[in-house]
Amino acid sequence: MAAIVLSKLNKHYGSLHHAVKDVDLEIADKEFVALVGPSGCGKSTTLRMIAGLEDISGGEIRIGGKVVNNLPPRDRDIAMVFQNYALYQHMSVYDNLAFGLRNKKVPESEIKAGIDRAAEILGLHELLKRKPRQLSGGQQQRVALGRCIVRNPLVFLFDEPLSNLDAKLRAQMRIEIKRLHAQVPTTSVFVTHDQVEAMTLGDRVVVMRDGRIHQVGTPLAVYGKPVNKFVAGFIGAPAMNFLEVTIRKEAGTVVAESPVLKVAVTEPSSVALEAWQGRRVIMGVRPEHLVLGEGLLSRSFAAKVEVVEQLGSEILLESRVGDARVTVARVPPETAIAAGDQVRLSAQPGRLHFFDPESENVIAA
Amino acid sequence: MFGEQQRFMLFLIAPAALLLGLFQVVPIVIGANASFRDWALYNPKKTWVGLDHYRAVITDPAFLEVVLPNTFIFMILSVAGSLALGLGLALLLNRPFRGQKIVQTVLMVPLMVAPVIAAIMMRWMFNDQFGIVNAVLEGLGMEGQPWLVQRWTAFGIIVLTDVWLWTPWFTLLLLAGLQSLPKEPFEAAAIDGTTTWRVFSHLTLPMLQPVIVVCVVIRAIDAFRTFDIVWTLTGGGPGRSTELFSIYAYVLAFLNLDLGRGSASAIVGGLIILVVGVVMYRLVDRVTKS
Numbered sequence: 001m002a003a004i005v006l007s008k009l010n011k012h013y014g015s016l017h018h019a020v021k022d023v024d025l026e027i028a029d030k031e032f033v034a035l036v037g038p039s040g041c042g043k044s045t046t047l048r049m050i051a052g053l054e055d056i057s058g059g060e061i062r063i064g065g066k067v068v069n070n071l072p073p074r075d076r077d078i079a080m081v082f083q084n085y086a087l088y089q090h091m092s093v094y095d096n097l098a099f100g101l102r103n104k105k106v107p108e109s110e111i112k113a114g115i116d117r118a119a120e121i122l123g124l125h126e127l128l129k130r131k132p133r134q135l136s137g138g139q140q141q142r143v144a145l146g147r148c149i150v151r152n153p154l155v156f157l158f159d160e161p162l163s164n165l166d167a168k169l170r171a172q173m174r175i176e177i178k179r180l181h182a183q184v185p186t187t188s189v190f191v192t193h194d195q196v197e198a199m200t201l202g203d204r205v206v207v208m209r210d211g212r213i214h215q216v217g218t219p220l221a222v223y224g225k226p227v228n229k230f231v232a233g234f235i236g237a238p239a240m241n242f243l244e245v246t247i248r249k250e251a252g253t254v255v256a257e258s259p260v261l262k263v264a265v266t267e268p269s270s271v272a273l274e275a276w277q278g279r280r281v282i283m284g285v286r287p288e289h290l291v292l293g294e295g296l297l298s299r300s301f302a303a304k305v306e307v308v309e310q311l312g313s314e315i316l317l318e319s320r321v322g323d324a325r326v327t328v329a330r331v332p333p334e335t336a337i338a339a340g341d342q343v344r345l346s347a348q349p350g351r352l353h354f355f356d357p358e359s360e361n362v363i364a365a
Numbered sequence: 366m367f368g369e370q371q372r373f374m375l376f377l378i379a380p381a382a383l384l385l386g387l388f389q390v391v392p393i394v395i396g397a398n399a400s401f402r403d404w405a406l407y408n409p410k411k412t413w414v415g416l417d418h419y420r421a422v423i424t425d426p427a428f429l430e431v432v433l434p435n436t437f438i439f440m441i442l443s444v445a446g447s448l449a450l451g452l453g454l455a456l457l458l459n460r461p462f463r464g465q466k467i468v469q470t471v472l473m474v475p476l477m478v479a480p481v482i483a484a485i486m487m488r489w490m491f492n493d494q495f496g497i498v499n500a501v502l503e504g505l506g507m508e509g510q511p512w513l514v515q516r517w518t519a520f521g522i523i524v525l526t527d528v529w530l531w532t533p534w535f536t537l538l539l540l541a542g543l544q545s546l547p548k549e550p551f552e553a554a555a556i557d558g559t560t561t562w563r564v565f566s567h568l569t570l571p572m573l574q575p576v577i578v579v580c581v582v583i584r585a586i587d588a589f590r591t592f593d594i595v596w597t598l599t600g601g602g603p604g605r606s607t608e609l610f611s612i613y614a615y616v617l618a619f620l621n622l623d624l625g626r627g628s629a630s631a632i633v634g635g636l637i638i639l640v641v642g643v644v645m646y647r648l649v650d651r652v653t654k655s
Contacts, residue, residue: 053552074558086549090571100557
């Protein structure tokens with residue numbers, strides 16, 4: 001059993017830099033949690049505190065019920081995968097895998113069995129005699145994963161392990177890590193700045209910014225019900241569109257309007273927005289929830305196409321609605337459309353998000 | 366004959382080539398010429414004697430049994446000593462502590478001391494009548510030693526002086542090497558539960574090996590030509606027991622004024638260090654490529 005509990009976790013670097021602020025997080029045994037956020041949001045620092053590579057300035061970390069604040073890394077029974085693999089370059093792959101076990105004076109026969117198993121899972125058999133520098137980035141990262149598996153630790157920690165790989169390999173390794181977690185279910189914390197990795201790998205996603213946790217939830221929850229404008233904009237690609245609108249009530253219907261558009265709001269957003277009549281709010285709508293064409297007249301607005309990106313499977317449109325840029329995704333690839341065209345866009349019902357312009361917290365979802 | 370670019374390159378190289386020719390190639394040629402002749406300052410007939418001087422040098426018992434062993438023992442002890450101490454200090458300085466910068470600066474002081482001055486300091490410290498070492502020993506109730514008039518104590522002091530002079534150089538280069546090592550493998554090792562000794566022997570040393578080898582080669586070749594501290598401390602004595610190769614050649618050429626024999630011995634030494642150097646460079650190549 002290796003649940004991880006972070007309570008009121010803080011990290012200061014000197015007196016000026018407060019890198020991690022009051023982080024509370026419970027990670028269940030065998031759960032895969034992805035920490036995601038922009039550079040400098042404190043996600044790596046949090047991970048390194050769990051690993052014991054950084055001191056804890058305040059708060060508590062428990063692994064498997066045991067407070068580990070003052071335990072050195074080696075006594076925490078964890079394994080970590082680093083962004084640049086951190087392999088021992090002068091040792092063969094086999095010796096790299098064996099190193100941690102030899103530290104513990106495990107008999108060579110057991111080490112061999114463990115390495116065989118890891119090599120089996122990760123397809124490393126032909127590489128065992130080579131040196132790391134003779135391997136590709138993807139192979140090196142597989143060795144790094146293998147080094148973690150053979151140790152059979154309570155917790156796997158991943159510090160942006162896919163960042164140094166090219167896009168194709170990254171997608172492949174993502175699947176391998178997912179498969180690995182299914183084969184060797186172990187509590188895992190995965191740090192990344194790539195929201196696609198976070199969404200695809202995490203049982204739950206933790207979105208961080210400026211040292212704070214903004215939202216914790218399943219991938220579907222953080223995508224579908226972002227708690228604030230930051231999470232809404234960070235999760236999802238292409239990013240959510242934001243438009244400034246004023247809330248009004250016309251003939252019993254709540255509408256969001258601006259000089260260039262007017263959209264009727266359906267429930268449940270409309271209920272929460274009752275209180276915001278006559279006030280300005282920020283409306284968010286994801287590119288994939290905009291549809292080209294009239295749709296319901298009461299929900300559509302005019303836009304001018306600026307850039308057309310043909311992806312083969314779909315078209316991405318960059319358009320202008322008044323002063324705001326609006327991206328539209330999932331336009332059928334055969335659609336005849338060109339830069340400069342005037343089009344009408346409409347939002348799918350129930351897919352609008354509204355944020356308080358002051359606090360940027362969600363008003364209704 | 367040459368393009369504009371080549372002419373410009375020649376123009377840039379010319380001054381250095383000229384200096385090199387004037388002060389290195391020409392003297393070597395003159396020296397080589399002298400080594401085949403009877404060329405004594407008091408009797409400069411310059412008679413051609415072929416390989417006589419070479420034969421005399423390589424059959425000279427003093428050269429074979431004292432000078433050569435001395436030179437190699439000195440080279441090995443001095444390089445090994447300052448490497449071990451320098452590595453130790455570099456490891457200590459590699460972890461931050463209060464006052465680290467000050468300690469680091471103070472440790473560099475010997476680098477700024479001229480070898481002759483260091484040797485004079487040592488000579489006085491180990492002086493048998495007035496030296497502080499004997500004063501301390503006698504204060505502790507032990508017997509003072511005539512340090513510089515016994516072969517192996519004198520030799521030890523020469524090595525000690527050289528180690529003292531060169532330890533900071535090793536420290537500086539090895540510290541730079543340590544600081545350029547990636548930190549992730551060490552973090553991975555910490556997580557893997559590696560003991561400090563195993564981190565040192567299995568990670569730090571192998572990762573630092575290229576730097577160590579280059580330092581050792583440079584210093585070893587340099588140590589082969591050491592002259593000043595030996596000359597100042599013992600002048601090669603007592604007797605000729607602490608003579609190194611450079612002293613041997615110097616005495617022949619400039620004290621005995623036998624330029625022919627002196628040149629021959631210098632060229633023999635040059636050939637020896639050439640072979641040692643080539644072997645060592647091969648070693649560097651092997652290490653840095655593996």
